[in-house]
Amino acid sequence: MSMSEGPVTRLTASPADVEVKAADAVRQGLVIAYPTDTLYGLAVDPTNSDAVARLFALKGRAPDQAIPLIAADVDQVRAWTRLTPLAERLARAFWPGPLTLVLEASREIDPRVLGRRRTVAIRVPDQEVARALAAGVGAPVTSTSANPSGRSPTADPDEVVAALPALDVLIDDGLTRGGAPSTIVDATGDQPVLIRAGVIAWERVLESLGPASTPAVS
Secondary structure, eight states: OOOOSSSOEEEOSSHIIIIIIIHHHHHTTOOEEEEOSSSEEEEOOTTOHHHHHHHHHHHTOOTTSOOOEEOSSHHHHHHHEEOOHHHHHHHHHHOSSSEEEEEEEOTTSOTTTTTTSSEEEEEOOSOHHHHHHHHHHTSOEEOEESSOTTSOOOSOHHHHHHHOTTOOEEEOOOOOOOOSOOEEEEOSSSSOEEEEOOSSOHHHHHHHHOTTOOOEEO
16 A cells, blocks of 8 residues: 555455454554544554654645544553543543543654644544544544535545545444544643533533532633
């Protein structure tokens, strides 16, 4: 499998295709579209500068816009971020699921993924294929939506290919469930800060922490 401007390589959602072929493509520096528990996302190795640059070019994404990550499990998140006690509590309550946590990031992650910050937005999705991809790679992968910047994200794999003809590989698992994006919460401190409202209601996040929490909204 190699970089090209030719037809997009389609893989199935089978373990052999996801954990071997797609994971190997990520390690080669290719851009992979894959299903998540909301919409289709784009995966590259966040430590590979060439792959990150290619991802930004493919989407036409502004260089100061950070890229979220997905991980296979909480242990993988711990290996690549500083998981605060607050984040541990939220992870136990909502992962796997559509809650993204902003955490202090490993220095190995390309600065463009972090939007020139020291934090990264990361989650463990409630989608077996997405988790299997990160597990096969052995590290978190990017999870920006599979569409050109400024256009609507999609739950349809055929729309992904039509919108991104220079994409390298698509893991085709049919339509995803779609709906609202993940809720993003800054969990770098002692109290949660809502960054983006999403499928998990802010009230549910607060309820999971008990009555002692003092929330903030950015």
